[in-house]
Amino acid sequence: MPCAVFGASGYSGVELVWLLHNHPQFSLEYAFSSGAREDAEPIASLYPQLAGQLDVILQPWHSNLLSQLSQQVRVVFLALPHEASAEIAPVLVNAGLLVFDLSGAFRLRDPLVHQQAYGFERSANVPETIPYGLAEWTTLSGTEQLIAVPGCYPTVASLALKPVLSLIDSVPMINAVSGVSGAGRKAAIQTSFCEVSLAAYGVATHRHQPEIAQTIGHDVIFVPHLGNFKRGILATIYARLKSDVSQATIDAAYQQAYATAPLIRLRQQPPAIGDVVGTAFCDIHPVVHQGHLVICAAIDNLLKGAAAQAVQLANQYFAFDSALGLQQRGGVV
Ligand SMILES: NC(=O)C1=CN([C@@H]2O[C@H](COP(=O)(O)OP(=O)(O)OC[C@H]3O[C@@H](n4cnc5c(N)ncnc54)[C@H](OP(=O)(O)O)[C@@H]3O)[C@@H](O)[C@H]2O)C=CC1
Numbered sequence: 613m614p615c616a617v618f619g620a621s622g623y624s625g626v627e628l629v630w631l632l633h634n635h636p637q638f639s640l641e642y643a644f645s646s647g648a649r650e651d652a653e654p655i656a657s658l659y660p661q662l663a664g665q666l667d668v669i670l671q672p673w674h675s676n677l678l679s680q681l682s683q684q685v686r687v688v689f690l691a692l693p694h695e696a697s698a699e700i701a702p703v704l705v706n707a708g709l710l711v712f713d714l715s716g717a718f719r720l721r722d723p724l725v726h727q728q729a730y731g732f733e734r735s736a737n738v739p740e741t742i743p744y745g746l747a748e749w750t751t752l753s754g755t756e757q758l759i760a761v762p763g764c765y766p767t768v769a770s771l772a773l774k775p776v777l778s779l780i781d782s783v784p785m786i787n788a789v790s791g792v793s794g795a796g797r798k799a800a801i802q803t804s805f806c807e808v809s810l811a812a813y814g815v816a817t818h819r820h821q822p823e824i825a826q827t828i829g830h831d832v833i834f835v836p837h838l839g840n841f842k843r844g845i846l847a848t849i850y851a852r853l854k855s856d857v858s859q860a861t862i863d864a865a866y867q868q869a870y871a872t873a874p875l876i877r878l879r880q881q882p883p884a885i886g887d888v889v890g891t892a893f894c895d896i897h898p899v900v901h902q903g904h905l906v907i908c909a910a911i912d913n914l915l916k917g918a919a920a921q922a923v924q925l926a927n928q929y930f931a932f933d934s935a936l937g938l939q940q941r942g943g944v945v
Pocket residue numbers: 618619620621622623624625644645646647648649673690691692693694696714715716762763764793794795796797798913914917918
């Protein structure tokens with residue numbers, strides 16, 4: 613299945629390039645950087661760790677490449693800033709391409725909520741219903757044209773909460789710590805090496821709060837934190853349980869939801885970020901304590917939280933095995 617990656621010079625884009633290059637069913641035909649770069653260049657000139665391993669040329673994207681692209685490729689993965697995705701995705705869909713968009717441009721259904729979260733209007737020039745692809749909870753028919761891949765924090769929080777929603781009776785509280793790659797590759801003071809220690813940010817204002825609420829159909833309190841490590845997210849989630857809900861009931865709910873899900877690992881102890889970094893797994897450990905549920909869950913933000921989930925959805929779209937090409941430990945950044 614011929615495919616292309618936009619934003620291939622960025623962090624989630626380079627992970628997509630690596631996964632697709634090694635995938636048995638997809639063949640990577642194009643890897644685009646932004647048109648702001650002057651020349652094509654080997655991906656290893658940006659990511660030297662790939663020298664001798666990944667012989668892919670990064671090509672600056674210009675719209676005059678569209679007709680060539682649409683003739684040679686069936687599937688496109690967008691790992692672009694939200695505004696760039698909002699602009700390019702409708703063009704690609706109109707050219708007949710199947711688009712998996714990793715940005716937030718098409719995730720929020722309510723146009724007002726979208727405007728508040730992203731600061732620009734939700735594009736009207738796209739299919740009316742765009743599936744939100746939380747992979748374990750989404751069935752694709754194979755006729756969709758554009759799929760919104762969830763954000764990293766919403767992926768881990770929603771996967772952890774969805775199986776037990778009918779068993780809780782309070783607003784879930786989500787504390788999550790992310791590595792710095794969550795902010796992308798571009799330079800910024802607040803994500804530079806000497807500035808990052810461990811702190812909350814976006815308290816009560818982060819755009820992933822409405823995304824999580826939309827996905828689980830329940831209000832949430834969400835506090836993201838930035839930690840001084842490269843990649844991975846650890847979420848600790850608290851909710852009060854309905855009366856008499858036992859550990860056995862909780863365990864049964866997770867078993868029922870995920871016993872056959874190849875990329876979810878139900879753990880007997882709290883997962884560490886190191887357990888999931890470089891993998892496409894989401895690790896989940898629920899504990900019942902004094903009438904409350906505490907869920908510890910971890911993912912790699914660039915893989916299960918971005919590139920690997922997009923490939924998982926593409927696998928599902930084409931009826932390949934859901935975890936095809938995703939079970940090796942890897943990770944470029
Ligand atoms: N980082 C993460 O953990 C996650 C990110 N996402 C989402 O994925 C998307 C990409 O994020 P991330 O990889 O972190 O970002 P990066 O900043 O690392 O990379 C952005 C990429 O987009 C390219 N680009 C920028 N503007 C344009 C444009 N106008 N036209 C074409 N290409 C452009 C850049 O090219 P160039 O190098 O030439 O500037 C670069 O390849 C974002 O929407 C983000 O929200 C989703 C989940 C997790």
